Amino acid sequence: MAEPLITLESLRYEAGERTLIHDVSLRLDAGRRTVVLGPNGAGKSVLMRLMHGLIEPTAGRIVWNGGGARPPQAMVFQRPVMLRRSVLDNVSYALYLAGVPAAERRARAEAVLERVGLSPLAHRPARVLSGGEQQRVALARAWALRPRVLFLDEPTASLDPGASAEVERLIRVIADDGCSIVMVTHHLGQARRLADDIVFVDAGRITEHTPVADFFAAPRSEQAGHYLRGELSWT
């Protein structure tokens, strides 16, 4: 039996009058790459923000590692947020917030930029880089934190195919480094390439949690079936 990474117990999230997440229970195992699929407005991003702790659930609870401490984690957003400073300083800033001693920060930041192939850009102002480069910096910044789990919210949605491929490659490298991945995407090809498991969300509920091959061969839930047929007719 695999180690549990995160367990959601009857998680509910309400915003004003509306319930965005309806008593969701889910267990993700450590070391897996999970892709969250679902139609727009289904609550995928909200679910991920609840897991990462950016928003507090209205009810229910989140258990890490079967009852342990919250592991180090990071999140990469659709639009990378770069500070008005160099690429290297953007990474160092994240390490500073994570409490990494000053003496180690620079070396760690340089090492991670080296691994993602961004060393030549280390001293460039981060905000003047291209969208693809910025997203790679965002991945490097996340990876520098040595997360046990990395959340990604449509990380390639605003990127061209070449930049998307590079981001996918980095996600795979980070996963192979022993980091669990939880990613929201609308790109089925990407889901198929990257996922071990698919979590399908519809109208604030999880309708299925299936290994990727099974999901694309024969989704178990009616909603996912509709979604796949609808999506595939466009691709």
Add this chain to the structure above:
Amino acid sequence: MSTITESFLTAGQLIAEADGKLLSIVGLSLQVSLTAVFLAACLGLPIGAAVAVGRFPGRKPLTVILNGMMGLPPVVIGLLVYLLLSRAGPLGPLGLLFTPTAMVIAQVVLITPIIAALSRQIVADAWRDYEEQLRSLGASTPRAALTLLVDTRFSLSTAVLAGLGRAVAEVGAVMIVGGNIDGVTRVMTTSIALETSKGDLPLALALGFILISIVLILNALAHALREWAARRHG
């Protein structure tokens, strides 16, 4: 017609000769206003950032009050500071009334809300984009506020310069609390008011030119800084 032409010529001459009286007035003006802006920025920037980022009760009314205070009439500020510093007032024993320090105090009161309101807007706009990322990285609210102040530094310089422009150009507050004493608390704007009423138009005009030039140069600098920053830092 000839009076106006003559006045312009004499004004030009005063500036060209770097007239001693003129220089001391300009110097005091800059000294008072720059000191006031420095202090107002030390107060206003953190206040603006705190209101933009903080989550405390009364934040919305505070925003409205700050924005409203941007338009405070300088004479009323002058009057209030006058009451505060006058011999019978609570700060009377300090003996600050009719000193440059009193003028600095009045200008700090005048422009702190301007800097705070403008920087609140700038920081709040940035916070909308940065909030999730900074919180994901584990930034506390004060830390996030500081990061945003640093990250929006080029836009904030505009807010500070707006404060300086307002300080150096206002007349009501410094007139009341400074008293426009020759050689002690006489600044550009109060001199212009006085010399005009006395009929000494050349000196008033010369000071007017200098004042307008200072304001224009400040705005040109702010513009250039923003352009440069946009190219360099995005």
